[in-house]
Amino acid sequence: MLMRDARNGATPEIKEIAKAEGVDAVRLSSLIAKGLVAVPRNARKSIAGRAVGRLVSTKVNANVGTSKDYDDCADEVKKAKVAVQYGADAVMDLSTGHDRDTVRKRLAKELEVPLGTVPIYHAARKRRNAVDMTADDFFSSVREHAKDGVDFVTVHCGVNRNALGRLKNDPRLLNIVSRGGALTMAWMLHNEKDNPFYEEFDYLLEIAQEYDLTLSLGDGMRPGCMADASDRPEFMEVITLGELVKRCREAGVQSIVEGPGHVPLDEVEMTVKAMKKLTGDAPLYLLGPLVTDIAPGYDHLVGAIGGSVAGMAGADFLCIVTPSEHLALPTADDIRDGVVAGKIAAHVADTVKEGQRERSRETDRRMSQARSDLDWKAQIRMAVDPDRAEHIRGTRMTEGETCSMCSDLCAIKLVRDALKSGKI
Numbered sequence: 001m002l003m004r005d006a007r008n009g010a011t012p013e014i015k016e017i018a019k020a021e022g023v024d025a026v027r028l029s030s031l032i033a034k035g036l037v038a039v040p041r042n043a044r045k046s047i048a049g050r051a052v053g054r055l056v057s058t059k060v061n062a063n064v065g066t067s068k069d070y071d072d073c074a075d076e077v078k079k080a081k082v083a084v085q086y087g088a089d090a091v092m093d094l095s096t097g098h099d100r101d102t103v104r105k106r107l108a109k110e111l112e113v114p115l116g117t118v119p120i121y122h123a124a125r126k127r128r129n130a131v132d133m134t135a136d137d138f139f140s141s142v143r144e145h146a147k148d149g150v151d152f153v154t155v156h157c158g159v160n161r162n163a164l165g166r167l168k169n170d171p172r173l174l175n176i177v178s179r180g181g182a183l184t185m186a187w188m189l190h191n192e193k194d195n196p197f198y199e200e201f202d203y204l205l206e207i208a209q210e211y212d213l214t215l216s217l218g219d220g221m222r223p224g225c226m227a228d229a230s231d232r233p234e235f236m237e238v239i240t241l242g243e244l245v246k247r248c249r250e251a252g253v254q255s256i257v258e259g260p261g262h263v264p265l266d267e268v269e270m271t272v273k274a275m276k277k278l279t280g281d282a283p284l285y286l287l288g289p290l291v292t293d294i295a296p297g298y299d300h301l302v303g304a305i306g307g308s309v310a311g312m313a314g315a316d317f318l319c320i321v322t323p324s325e326h327l328a329l330p331t332a333d334d335i336r337d338g339v340v341a342g343k344i345a346a347h348v349a350d351t352v353k354e355g356q357r358e359r360s361r362e363t364d365r366r367m368s369q370a371r372s373d374l375d376w377k378a379q380i381r382m383a384v385d386p387d388r389a390e391h392i393r394g395t396r397m398t399e400g401e402t403c404s405m406c407s408d409l410c411a412i413k414l415v416r417d418a419l420k421s422g423k424i
């Protein structure tokens with residue numbers, strides 16, 4: 001198990017990750033051993049691990065997956081590959097369609113980045129009615145996914161009686177918007193039992209130990225709109241997740257904590273810092289966050305604004321939001337737009353993050369140098385989305401070495417030529 005191995009110093013895998021991240025391998029080992037950095041990867045397969053947490057670069061995840069209405073396995077695999085092509089560091093398969101097992105198995109085999117899933121979706125589909133799941137269905141789904149080579153699983157362990165009690169006492173506009181959280185809540189109320197993932201967390205740890213599976217402790221109680229943000233049910237769940245992080249660390253199981261969701265801009269920093277404090281500085285994985293509710297069709301931009309501020313405050317892992325969020329299952333183009341927006345947010349965060357600041361700013365400096373040199377090839381090569389940059393330039397060219405924005409009145413060229421005259 002990587003977390004335990006890391007206690008004895010840098011393994012070859014850790015050394016490789018440290019090199020790619022430009023950080024010290026011994027320090028990285030120590031952070032992994034303490035659970036402050038997670039490297040989601042299943043012990044039964046070999047992929048280049050991506051580190052999430054302190055000191056390393058901010059990572060980006062893209063969600064794909066079928067639904068009952070759009071149930072095309074090949075399409076979801078294609079979307080996952082588009083996500084990786086545009087820089088996603090991880091992919092989560094949220095399939096709930098008929099062919100969900102094939103999607104998961106293909107992604108586990110074909111992707112070169114960590115794969116995450118939400119096994120409760122699988123458990124819910126095992127029965128005609130989701131509330132008829134057995135406690136064993138919860139755990140056997142996790143085991144099946146781990147066996148298939150999934151690297152990290154979202155488990156909504158914090159949706160327990162305590163959290164639901166807070167929801168009852170503190171009503172919301174949008175109640176629960178997490179699909180896993182909603183399934184868990186419906187099951188608990190129907191069966192009049194507590195959440196099996198919470199009650200039998202030790203059993204979950206045993207499965208995770210067997211496969212060195214990373215547990216992504218899900219935010220089933222995350223607020224689904226600005227009006228519900230930062231309330232008691234949300235933070236009740238975070239308190240529980242913090243306790244479970246401790247148990248993961250004692251068991252040598254890597255863990256990540258998931259967070260909101262919808263957060264007003266002036267509450268993003270507080271949310272990140274409070275979550276970090278309550279979870280012992282566990283790697284923090286946020287959905288967005290979305291900082292306004294009014295932009296369906298443009299939620300990838302809203303997520304990038306929230307993600308930049310959250311990353312600056314200490315969030316480590318950003319789940320991308322696509323333009324189709326709140327509207328429909330995303331297309332491959334939506335995934336590309338979402339990943340690019342997420343990568344921009346992650347880079348912006350890295351320009352101020354300890355361990356990444358110098359490297360990230362050097363990337364900006366190199367782009368600026370290419371701009372100053374009017375070196376279009378280099379600018380396009382270094383662009384976060386080279387295809388788009390090249391397309392835009394190619395469709396509206398100008399004569400000469402400038403661009404068609406100012407054409408012959410290019411400020412960069414005018415000043416360069418004037419300076420060359422040597423008169424100042």
Ligand code: SF4
Nearest residue numbers: 403405406410411412
């Ligand atoms: S033409 Fe204008 S926009 Fe284009 S490179 Fe020159 S200064 Fe920049």
